Amino acid sequence: MDALSLEASARSESKAVPPYLYVTVLSSLSIMVGLIWDISWHLSIGRDGLFSAPHLAIYLGGVTAGLFSGYRVLRLTFAGNAVERAGSVKFWGIFYGSLGNLFCIWGALAMLTSAPFDDWWHNTYGLDVTILSPPHTVLLLGMITIQLGAIVSVVAYQNLGGATMTPDTQTRFTWLFGFSSGFMVAMLYTMASEYLSRHDMHGVLFYEVASLIFPLFLVAFSVASHSRWGATQAATVYSVLMLVMLWILPLFPATPRLGPVLNPITTFQPFDFPLLLVFPALAIDLIIHRPSLANSWLRSVVCSLAFLVLLLAVQWPFANVLMASKGHWFFGTSKWYFGSDANWEFRYAFGPWMISSGLDLVKGLAIALVLGMLTSRVGLAWGSWLKRIVR
Numbered sequence: 485m486d487a488l489s490l491e492a493s494a495r496s497e498s499k500a501v502p503p504y505l506y507v508t509v510l511s512s513l514s515i516m517v518g519l520i521w522d523i524s525w526h527l528s529i530g531r532d533g534l535f536s537a538p539h540l541a542i543y544l545g546g547v548t549a550g551l552f553s554g555y556r557v558l559r560l561t562f563a564g565n566a567v568e569r570a571g572s573v574k575f576w577g578i579f580y581g582s583l584g585n586l587f588c589i590w591g592a593l594a595m596l597t598s599a600p601f602d603d604w605w606h607n608t609y610g611l612d613v614t615i616l617s618p619p620h621t622v623l624l625l626g627m628i629t630i631q632l633g634a635i636v637s638v639v640a641y642q643n644l645g646g647a648t649m650t651p652d653t654q655t656r657f658t659w660l661f662g663f664s665s666g667f668m669v670a671m672l673y674t675m676a677s678e679y680l681s682r683h684d685m686h687g688v689l690f691y692e693v694a695s696l697i698f699p700l701f702l703v704a705f706s707v708a709s710h711s712r713w714g715a716t717q718a719a720t721v722y723s724v725l726m727l728v729m730l731w732i733l734p735l736f737p738a739t740p741r742l743g744p745v746l747n748p749i750t751t752f753q754p755f756d757f758p759l760l761l762v763f764p765a766l767a768i769d770l771i772i773h774r775p776s777l778a779n780s781w782l783r784s785v786v787c788s789l790a791f792l793v794l795l796l797a798v799q800w801p802f803a804n805v806l807m808a809s810k811g812h813w814f815f816g817t818s819k820w821y822f823g824s825d826a827n828w829e830f831r832y833a834f835g836p837w838m839i840s841s842g843l844d845l846v847k848g849l850a851i852a853l854v855l856g857m858l859t860s861r862v863g864l865a866w867g868s869w870l871k872r873i874v875r
Contacts, residue, residue: 514545530742550592584637594626666721685803688848707867788856
């Protein structure tokens with residue numbers, strides 16, 4: 485069978501959405517729900533076990549993605565035909581699979597490795613004082629790898645099908661890409677949340693961290709998406725997921741199991757209100773799809789500037805709204821760790837050390853602009869690579 489026949493056959497298969505893509509994207513969702521729930525568990529209850537409910541949700545996502553991807557690799561290796569193997573990646577000299585399958589398998593292995601490591605860490609050193617403890621870092625790398633596998637799997641089929649897909653199938657792929665990329669944005673936000681709380685929003689470090697992380701991915705998603713609004717869709721999915729978890733978790737009872745209890749709570753403490761990333765994401769989509777901005781470095785500068793200016797314009801004043809809400813359920817500002825003093829004078833106010841001004845503000849924003857420019861340029865390259873993947 486010649487190369488043209490192989491490509492035509494592969495394209496015909498790509499017209500339908502393979503069930504495993506739905507499973508992989510749902511696995512990414514399960515991971516995010518479990519992760520946010522786990523953080524809430526630590527804020528509300530304290531110590532958890534290896535098989536706590538949030539951990540099971542996380543592991544369910546990892547194991548499911550790994551098993552489905554592993555099955556596809558084994559089936560393709562030992563029962564696949566020439567057409568299927570021609571459209572796959574050969575690795576370790578024996579196996580055949582898609583690039584997305586490989587990412588999911590590697591991610592699942594990392595997650596499973598982190599589980600006993602995390603349990604030993606807690607038994608040896610007690611509670612974590614940071615999200616990025618060594619076992620959590622291994623776990624997060626595994627989760628991100630699975631999420632990357634979901635994104636790569638979706639874009640590979642989407643790129644291969646191209647214009648031959650029916651409008652209904654194109655719509656499904658657009659939604660799958662929007663969900664998988666949005667869950668990735670939620671993961672990034674969760675990882676950096678220690679620097680992105682409402683108390684940080686009047687300091688330059690907040691904008692430096694945001695410019696280091698989000699432009700890279702939002703730009704890449706905008707470039708790689710077959711929709712005109714790839715970055716906006718990702719930011720919207722992220723926002724909806726965080727809001728749903730923000731409003732649902734406090735509906736369930738929770739009691740601290742560790743001391744000292746300085747803030748006696750009775751329900752799960754929610755995660756933070758999502759950042760208003762939809763506004764800079766919308767600007768990024770408009771910039772990316774503007775034909776007059778063909779130069780990559782110029783486009784990177786404009787994306788960085790738009791991201792920083794819009795984020796500053798909406799997030800700085802919105803921080804005042806969050807502080808003024810003083811525990812309102814809609815904004816989730818009632819969240820407070822049970823081991824922290826509930827009567828702290830700066831619980832709903834900015835301490836003087838939290839506010840950047842004058843030269844420090846200008847220098848910090850300049851650094852954020854440069855960081856955003858560099859990460860936007862990387863995002864352009866990564867997005868172009870994603871758009872070329874067909875395996």
